[in-house]
Amino acid sequence: MPPGGAAAVEAAAEDPRLTRQATIEPGAQTMDGTSSISTALPVAVIGAGPVGLAAAAQLATRGQDFILFESGPVPGAAMREWGHVTFFSPWRYTVDDAARALLEPAGWTMPDPDRDPTGRELVERYLDPLASHPAIAPKLRYNARVVSITRRGMDRVPTAGREARPFEIVTRGPDGRESRHLARAIIDASGTWRSPNPAGASGVPARGERESAVRISYGIPDVAGAAKQRFAGKRVMVLGSGHSAMDSVLGLVRLKNEAPQTEILWAMRSPPGKRTFGGLTDDQLASRGALGERSKAAVDGGKVRLMAPFRVSAFALEQGAIAVTAEAGDNERTVRVDEVIVATGFRPDFSALSELRLDLHPWLESPRTLGPLIDPNEHSCSTVPPHGEAELRHPEQDFFIVGMKAYGRAPTFLMITGYEQVRSVVAALAGDWEAARDTRLVLPETGVCNGPGIAEADGGVRGQSGCCAPKAKVAAIVAVAPAPVKEPVSAGCCGS
Numbered sequence: 001m002p003p004g005g006a007a008a009v010e011a012a013a014e015d016p017r018l019t020r021q022a023t024i025e026p027g028a029q030t031m032d033g034t035s036s037i038s039t040a041l042p043v044a045v046i047g048a049g050p051v052g053l054a055a056a057a058q059l060a061t062r063g064q065d066f067i068l069f070e071s072g073p074v075p076g077a078a079m080r081e082w083g084h085v086t087f088f089s090p091w092r093y094t095v096d097d098a099a100r101a102l103l104e105p106a107g108w109t110m111p112d113p114d115r116d117p118t119g120r121e122l123v124e125r126y127l128d129p130l131a132s133h134p135a136i137a138p139k140l141r142y143n144a145r146v147v148s149i150t151r152r153g154m155d156r157v158p159t160a161g162r163e164a165r166p167f168e169i170v171t172r173g174p175d176g177r178e179s180r181h182l183a184r185a186i187i188d189a190s191g192t193w194r195s196p197n198p199a200g201a202s203g204v205p206a207r208g209e210r211e212s213a214v215r216i217s218y219g220i221p222d223v224a225g226a227a228k229q230r231f232a233g234k235r236v237m238v239l240g241s242g243h244s245a246m247d248s249v250l251g252l253v254r255l256k257n258e259a260p261q262t263e264i265l266w267a268m269r270s271p272p273g274k275r276t277f278g279g280l281t282d283d284q285l286a287s288r289g290a291l292g293e294r295s296k297a298a299v300d301g302g303k304v305r306l307m308a309p310f311r312v313s314a315f316a317l318e319q320g321a322i323a324v325t326a327e328a329g330d331n332e333r334t335v336r337v338d339e340v341i342v343a344t345g346f347r348p349d350f351s352a353l354s355e356l357r358l359d360l361h362p363w364l365e366s367p368r369t370l371g372p373l374i375d376p377n378e379h380s381c382s383t384v385p386p387h388g389e390a391e392l393r394h395p396e397q398d399f400f401i402v403g404m405k406a407y408g409r410a411p412t413f414l415m416i417t418g419y420e421q422v423r424s425v426v427a428a429l430a431g432d433w434e435a436a437r438d439t440r441l442v443l444p445e446t447g448v449c450n451g452p453g454i455a456e457a458d459g460g461v462r463g464q465s466g467c468c469a470p471k472a473k474v475a476a477i478v479a480v481a482p483a484p485v486k487e488p489v490s491a492g493c494c495g496s
Contacts, residue, residue, distance in 0.1 A: 042067045042139075043429060044169055044183035046146050048075040050122070051403035051418035052189035053130050054096035058426035060135035061098045067181060068136070069171055071145035071190075075131035076123040078193040083120030084222040085247055088291070089415060090114050094122060096419040099130050106133065144171040147178070149186060149399075150355040163397045185398035185429050187422065188353075192346035192404050193219070199239050199342045201269055201311035201327070212315040215322040216340045220244050223251040223341075224258075231339055232259040237324060239312060240343035241268040242411055246295040248341045253298050264303065265337060267310035267326070307335070315340070348405045357395040365408035367392050367401065374410040384417060386439035388424025400425045417441065 045055045048070035059066040070077065087094060092113035100110065108129055111117065117125070131140060152168040166182040173179070196218040200206035209216065221227045223236075232255055238248045249266050256262040298304045307328070314325040318336065325334045348365055350358070361371025370391045374384060392400045402425060403418040420441050428436035 039184065040065070041166055041182055041184040043185045043187060043426075044069065044167065044181065046186070046188045047071075047190040047403070048077075048127075048131060048140060048142075049079055049189065049191055049403070050076070050094070050096070050127065050415055051191075051422060052187075053127060053136070054099055054419050055187045055189055055402065055422040055426060056136045056139065057096060057099040057102050057130065058422055059429075061101065062426060062430045062432075064426065064430055066139055067183065068140045069144045069146055069169070070140065070142050073142050074128075075140070076127040078191060079119045079123050079127070081193070082220045083118060083123060084225050085220055086118050087116050087122065088243070090116050093414070093416050095126060096422075098423070099126075102133050102135055103129055141171070143173050144179070145173075146170070146190070146352050147172045148352050148355070149188075151396075152182065154355075156355045156357055167399070186400065187425060188399075188401045188405060189403045189418070189422070190349075190405055192348055195349040196342065196346050197344040197409075199312045199315070199340070199344060201313065206312050207314040208316050212317050212322050212340075215317065215338070216315070216342060218342045220247050220251075220343065221341060223248060224254040228255060231255060231262065233261040234338035235263040235265070235321075235336075236339045236341065237265040237267055237335065237337045238341045238343060239267050239310075240345070241270075241272070242343065242345060243291060244345070245341075245343035246291050248343055249298060249304055250291070250294055253303050256303065263305075264298075265305050265307055265335065266299070267312070267324075268306070268308040269311050271308045272306070345409070345411050346404070347409050348401075356399060359394050361408060364410050366406055366410060367394060369393070370406065371408070371410075374407055374412060376410055376412065384412070384441060386420065386441040388421055388439040389428040389436045390424075392421060392425060398429065 042065040043059055045052050045059070045066055045068045048056075048068055052068060052070075053075065056066060056068050072078070074080070090113060091111045094117060095110060100108075104110075106129075111121075111125060131137060146169055148170040150168050151162055151165045154162060154165055166184060167186050169181045169183060169186075171179050171181065197203070198205040199209055199216070217227075217230075221230075223231045231252065236252055238245050238252070245266070249264060252262060252264045256264065295304075299306050309327070309329055311327040312324060313327060313332070314323075316323045316325075321336045321338055322340055323334050323336050324340060325332060350360075350365075359368045360366065361368045361375075364371045364375060366374060370387060372378065373387060373391065389400070392402060392406060394400070402421040404413050406418075406421060407413045420439060424436045424439050427433075
């Protein structure tokens with residue numbers, strides 16, 4: 001360790017715009033574990049994606065000091081990896097109100113509010129300007145992957161004096177150097193993009209999945225663009241039944257128009273039902289409905305071969321191909337293809353939070369109180385109820401998980417939900433409890449309406465699930481909760 005001890009360790013950052021700063025914030029060394037956490041310490045926000053930057057905008061608007069950690073070298077680093085994908089939501093649903101209030105006085109204008117942006121457009125036309133705003137840019141630390149968050153000097157066991165101790169965040173740079181920072185509160189908006197679900201139907205990697213990684217892609221590769229050479233003229237299997245799978249299938253259909261030898265296999269764990277392709281023309285988000293409609297047409301038109309039920313159990317590399325073995329009804333079958341795209345959803349990564357006191361829903365891994373509101377096993381004909389600070393609390397005071405990560409394994413998140421979450425959380429951290437409790441949420445309906453028990457026939461809930469009130473009830477969907485929800489309420493949800 002260099003002279004001066006921990007206080008002299010500097011944050012490693014490759015971005016030349018960043019000022020190198022001491023690991024321990026000034027004044028933090030006086031903490032004795034018995035006094036209140038100094039309000040001079042910042043709120044730490046993890047992740048500079050849309051929800052993390054919205055949290056930063058909310059904090060800046062309320063005059064709250066903060067520091068924002070981004071594992072990548074630029075804002076929206078994860079979103080850039082799927083920049084070719086078009087959002088279901090038009091611009092009006094993808095821009096946070098506090099962020100807009102910061103940007104517009106600086107000359108920023110909202111793109112056509114009724115047009116659906118691509119991921120790349122959202123980054124370049126919204127996230128980049130927001131991250132560069134003078135109220136946010138000095139607080140942003142790039143190339144800073146958070147590897148642990150603890151209470152300073154405590155693991156998860158001690159209770160006495162716990163809430164008086166600041167959080168200690170350890171970040172790691174690309175060169176492996178670690179830095180430590182103190183904060184009075186944490187808003188974890190790190191998302192789930194880096195932790196996709198495995199292909200194995202039982203929730204763990206299938207036999208041989210890791211060894212076959214050279215022929216497996218996860219998420220939504222740009223099959224008709226940057227990754228065209230990998231997939232053109234190949235026999236490709238897409239695993240999954242949600243919108244990510246549909247995106248890949250339709251990308252391959254476009255590729256097939258250029259390279260007719262391309263063969264597309266679409267494998268689902270369970271046979272498709274009436275909700276598989278979403279609300280089609282009844283979906284209030286036109287792009288989401290069109291995605292399902294075009295996917296169904298590709299199957300019906302013979303461009304895509306649908307395989308279901310198909311629950312993957314093993315992979316094996318064989319002479320330039322990959323063999324995929326699965327349970328198919330009462331039998332086992334093996335299909336050989338050139339490439340596999342795994343689009344089976346994502347899950348949260350809690351490895352950096354092992355020494356914090358979390359209260360997680362037992363199967364969704366969302367905050368426990370939020371779980372019953374979003375559980376795809378228990379959908380009723382409704383919308384996601386408004387929720388915020390009260391539903392996102394953990395036993396670790398002033399620690400919040402927001403955004404896609406807050407939904408755990410539930411696949412029904414919409415960005416506007418994350419924006420409302422951080423608005424409520426930041427209001428609470430600023431002491432404005434009236435605003436924190438006045439949670440509001442209006443979600444577009446999916447056009448798919450299912451009662452309780454809509455899970456897959458084999459008990460799985462991967463991929464897209466959703467339900468909403470019929471169109472006649474749209475006017476009543478403006479939901480207001482003037483006080484925190486104390487007990488879990490079973491309700492439906494909408495989204496993608």
